[in-house]
Amino acid sequence: MGAACVAGVGLIPFGKHVERTLVDMGSEAAYRALQDAGIEPSRVGLGVFACAAAPRLLGEVTSGQNIFWEVGINRIPIVNVENACTSGSTGFVLAYNAIAAGQVDVAIVVGAEKLCIPGVGLLNSGETELDTQMGMVTPAGFAMRATRYIHEFGASAAQLASVAVKNRAHAVLNPYAHFREAVTLEEVLSSPTVADPLTRMQCCPMSDGAAAVVLCSQEEARRRRRTVGVKAAILCTGSYDNPADLDRWETDYRGCNQGYEAAGIGPEDLHVVECHDAFTIAEILHYEALGLCGPGEGANLAVRGETRLGGRIPVNVSGGLIGRGHPPGATGLAQVHEIVTQLRGEGGARQVRNAKVGLAHCMGGDKDGDTKSFTAIVLAS
């Protein structure tokens, strides 16, 4: 592996951008990534636009062609991708594969989302699914993982909540973050309950935003500075096995292992991780699947501060979904943006010292107590 590099990244601040359009946000992120890479639009051989929900909410199709034309990209193949919260990182995997296969030298991936639309409620995984008709909503699926986790491993609600305190503290240091204020454990625990035991501050916000990544071949990278190598770009799907173990998440473990295997590394080689902390319990389960600790030890890992900036293995120094915000189409690429920024040593106040190897972990969609989509991207400077 290692057939492609990241040449440039671009991000716009996440938040509620009621006045901005999907095309406006996406094309600004694309422009920033092209500028960062120093690559002419005419050099791009493939464009992938990723978005989870906005096209359906807005009634738009093929938004990608509109976005790429705003930055002078036309004629080439453009693909529009939807894979729930992994839409952006799925686009990354497609671009990586096209470069690895020698089809193109340069590819651009843009992920954007617009969820802050008046009258739009919680997202679900398809209204024709029985689970949805029986009252399943996304926070509830994770709340049941949390209930089970507390039962099996004796964790406390406060231990789970500590993840939100950490990620909100990180977000204070990130100018792109949706939330810029720190919160206390008491505030997290006393915010309104969404689904027992998860309170509102333990759930990521719905955000608007956009992120973009320009990838290039090894050969192209040799002529450039500030490129970051891609060691692995993994995409896989749930097993949907019954019975599903809610706390030893087979798809999560399997996907993380595939990522490590492809990159030829193990968890001990990582210096920085961005993971899919849609809810506090999710980050704890991902610690375990990533092998940062053993099964059932994730809550303690969080409380001991090992995953905080300055700790043994900092996780979500961008603020994660909980602090940076969560525009699903953009999230997977915002994670790549953060890891690239860290590996370049450009993290400023949130820089992880001597970060050389990083992993971006993302999951999306629910089906039968499992995830629908998993991505792991390993980057190295």
Add this chain to the structure above:
Amino acid sequence: MTREVEWKSAEDEKLPIVMPGILDIPGDGGQPSLLGGSCPSCGVRYFPRPPRCRRCLGPVEESSVGAEGTVYSFTVIRTRAPLGLPEPYAIGYVDLKESGLRVFCLLDPQAVEEFRIGVPVRLAVGALGHNVHGSSCLRPYFMAPAPGPGGVA
């Protein structure tokens, strides 16, 4: 902010089931059970019944997957309820005794605070919320056994 459960009794039978083919409701008022499927050639059990076996792609026969089990996990949802469900409402995963399947289902809307991991539960059916077309419908839910002498529901 609480939305009361709307209980209809005599009229209930006329309401549509939230999704066809998921419930066996005996006409004599007997114990309802969840209807799923089982593959005659590889023996895999399913809920709900899929159009074909996901392992061998052969036909799947309709079969009951059970009416009793224990709670594997649960939560009470205290935010705005979808589909006209009560506020708050409870849901959970139940390990079915008969088929070994772990199924996702609503839990008794009149006893949302009563559920714990491991408690035995039994299926019931009632008018609960509305369906995709916006009309009232029947939904299955699991009930904890009534306390008191005997204790068996």
